[in-house]
Structure formats: structure tokens, C-alpha cells
Amino acid sequence: MKRATAIRLALIAAIVLALELLTRTGVIARFVAPPPSEMVAGLWRLLLSGRVQPAIAQTLGKIAIACASAIVVGSAVGVAVQRSRAVADAMAPFFTAYYAVPVYAFYPLMIAIFGVGEAPQVVIGFMLAVVAVVVNTINALDRIPRVLHKTAAVYGMSPLEAARRIYLPHAGPYLATGVKLAVSYSFIGVIGAEFIMSRVGIGHEIVFAYNNFENEIMYPLILFVLLVAGTVNGLFYAWEKRLLSRRSRS
Amino acid sequence: MNVAATDAAVHIGLRGVTRIFGTDPRTRVNALGPIDLDLRRGEFFAVVGPSGCGKSTLFDIVAGLSPATDGTATFEGRPLDGRTVPEGVGVVFQEDASFAWLTVADNVAFGIRRAGLGAAEVKRRVDDTLAFMGLRDFAAAYPAQLSGGMRQRVCIARTLVQRPRLILLDEPFGALDQQTRLIMGEELLKLWRETGATVLLITHALDEAAMLADRVGVMSARPGRIIDLVETPWGKDRDSRVVADPRFGEITARLWTRLRDESMSALSQKAG
DSSP states (O other): OHHHHHHHHHHHHHHHHHHHHHTTTTTTTTTOOHHHHHHHHHHHHHHHHHHHHHHHHHHHHHHHHHHHHHHHHHHHHHHHHHHHHHHHHHHHHHHHHTTTOGGGGGHHHHHHHHHHHHHHHHHHHHHHHHHHHHHHHHHHHHTSOHHHHHHHHHHHHHOHHHHIIHHHHHHHHHHHHHHHHHHOOOOOOHHHHHHHHOOHHHHHHHHHHHTTOOOHHHHHHHHHHHHHHHHHHHHHHHHHHHHHHHHHHO | OOOOOOOOTEEEEEEEEEEEEETTTTTTTTEEEEEEEEEEETTTEEEEOTSSHHHHHHHHHHTTTSSEEEEEEEETTTTTSSSSSSSEEEOOOOSSSOOOTHHHHHHHHHHHHHHHHOHHHHHHHHHHHHHTTHHHHHHHHGGGGGGGHHHHHHHHHHTTTTOOSSEESSSTTTOHHHHHHHHHHHHHHHHHHHOEEEEEEEEEHHHHHHOOEEEEEESSSSSOOEEEEEEEEOOOTGGGGGGGHHHHHHHHHHHHHHHHHHHHHHHHHOOO
């Protein structure tokens, strides 16, 4: 195990252990938060009961749609914008300022346009994710050196073949960063939107449990969100790292 | 200067080749020519010239990567259209063009695999080429794990494995230190001898041109024309030891004499 990984795991273990001690000794009252071990047991019971499975399926489905749309649309927009230096330069300030705008401020507008169903939550997840994909696609394409374009010409490749055989593999690690961020932002967008505008989904279940003082449901669900988001993000991180490892000298 | 030959073994033929960039008379750049030049089959030809004289433009035309504005360029008697690199032509650029996501062996195999050669033939050719280029021990390495010189070797190997009849090199050692350049130069001579290919080397290094080439074409400042052709007296088995030959100094001195005024002119063009 690498030193950095060991430190990382030790830090997580220390936080969990501290929380366990603080809750068990009463420093943190049980009605504020149960011990992590009880959260794990509670999550296990909740999953076995089958009560939250529809909400989980709903939320993960919305995240998948938001994320996939952001990747497809963001990649296409990134490619289109990158083709013109002038357009890319003109758009750069918008992309930089984009994440300074709280997307949830558009919540009433989303309801007005898409109604009160699930669509606004997907749109918010999409809106949060798409620009990360656009920016990373532009960055990835900018990193393709001119000599690789010439190399594709030497082999007589069509633009599509060059993209498949040379440009995409070269840009892969940088595109992977966009995909990784899209997954994270979709999670944040959809679950956050469920908190304020949904009647189904994990976000709604957490808020519902909170309003009814159901800590035995709320905390296990928060733990579930953490575990799923952390696992998915970790898998993408490992994938990105694997791609980048071939580009390093070690 | 008309340097056209009537040799039947002409490999590359250039007749009145010019290249003009842009159409607006106020902004267009007359980059090259007219150039008349024949490269003989199997010869090692180097082109030297001042910075910005159109060496790379000439290279792109000969490679089939860019069309001439006027005149004709032919490879083995067939016209170069400037849109496709003909079969039999291998190209090595100055910049690192190795594929970072592929191992050295997969880099070398890239072109012949794409051309549809069978797995056994690909392996045989790749193994031979890796051995020839001294890369056998690095077959499983990725380019990022290699030095600049080694990565350039990978690019040369990727070209060589396709058994080109004409090898074009655009300042391939430009980013390397002097010692590595000399060693790579010797290796280039070795592959030239063993493959029998025609080599066109674009370089800004006069000593490199004088050591490696059978003939050196000296280009003028922009628009680049061939203003001198210098034949070297070295035999085919030459290596870097020719730098100790008194004639080497004479050749580089002649090249520099021809280039000095052109380089000054190029500098004043830039300043203007």
C-alpha cells in the first residue's frame, strides 16, 4: 500500500473512531447523531427492509440520465467550441464564472418550464455537470499537439479514424477528468434538487426523515449517499490515474 | 539556380515548385521557390537554410502533406497532390510524435497493424525493427519512461517498420543534445545503408548535414530557393569520425559562407 493511501485510510478511520467515541460517551448527544457503527447497522436493516429501494432506484436513474446527457452534450459542445479559437476565447470567462452561479436559484424557473415531476431535478444535475465536461473537453483537445495531427495525415486517416485512433486515446486522461467531475456534479445536483423539489428519491427521503426526527433513517441514508458517491468517485479516480500513469516517468 | 538532373533514377522530382500562403496581395507570403531539384534513388540529401526560409514547407510538399502553389512535385514519377502521403514514404518530425498511450512495441506496430498485416508478420517486423533500433529491451515501456532521444528512435522505428523507400526527416534531432545527435546521426547512416532508402533530411545544423549527406542543398532566405548544392566526398560507410577530416571543415565553411548572407537577410526580414 502506498504511503498516501495509508494516510488517507488512517484519516478516515480516525474520524470514524472519533465520532464513535464522541457519540458513545455522550459528548455528541444521540438525538443529534448516532454512532457510526449504528448507522452501518441501520443502513443494513433499511436495505433489507426494501423500504428505500424505490427511492434509490429513482435517484440513481436520474443521476445516470443527468450524467450521460452532460457527457454527450458537453463533449459535443466542447468539440464545437474548441474548433474555433475565437469562440473558445470568447466563451472562457463564461465557463470560469459558471460555478459561481448557484444553479438552485433557477429552481422556480425549472418548475415553470418542466413542471413538478422529476425532470427539473435531472436538468439541475445536467446543468451542474455539463460545463465541467465542456471545459475538460476543450482542455483535452487543446492538449493534442500539432505533430499528432500531422501524423494522422501521414497515415492518411479520415477525421473520424484520427479521432478514434489518435486524438481520443491521447486526450483520454483529460476527458476522464471531465467524466469524473460530471458524475460528482450529477450526484450533487440531483440529490440537492430532491431536497427541495421532489416527492421521491434519496434526497427527499433524507429531508422527510429529518422533518420527522427519524434519525435511524436519516443517518443511514446519508451514509448510503456518502458510500455510493465515494465509491463511484474512487472508481473514476482509479481509472483516471491508471490512464495518467502511462504518461509519467515512474 | 537550376539543379534539375536528367538521371533516370530520379526518386523525387521538383519542377518550378513554389508555395504562396494567402491570396490577399497585402498579406500573402511567398514562402518557397521556384525550386527545381532531383533527388536520386538511394541518396542521402540534406537541406540547410536560414530560419523561416521554407525548409518545412518544402518538406511538407515532398511528403505530400501540402500542395505546391505552382510547379510539379513527383515521387517515383507520380505527382504529389498535397493531400495524401504516398505509399512508400515515411515521415519523421522534429517533435515527439510517439503515442503516449501505447507501449514502444505497439507504437512501432501501429502503422503495419492498421495496414492489415497478419499478427505473425507484425511481430516479426516489430521485433526486427526494435532490435535494429536498439529498442528491444524497451518493448514493453511507455514513451514517457524514455529519454527524448529514445522517443525519437521509437518514431523512427515506427516509420522504418513500414519499409519506406523514401524517408523524410524534418529536423529529427533538433531537440536533442549534441552527443545524442552524433549517435543518432550514426544510427541514421546505418539504417540508410541497410535499407537502401532515399533520405531527405531537413536540418539547421551545418555539421549534421555535412556529416550525413551525399549532397547538401543550401536554401536562400524566404522565398526559399536552392542557391547551392554541395557534394560531400564521404563513402557510404561514413560515420561521425568524418568530423576529424580536414575536408569536413572546408564543407561546413562553404555551407556557412553561402548561408551567412541569407541568414542576415532572414533576420532583417523578421525585424521588418
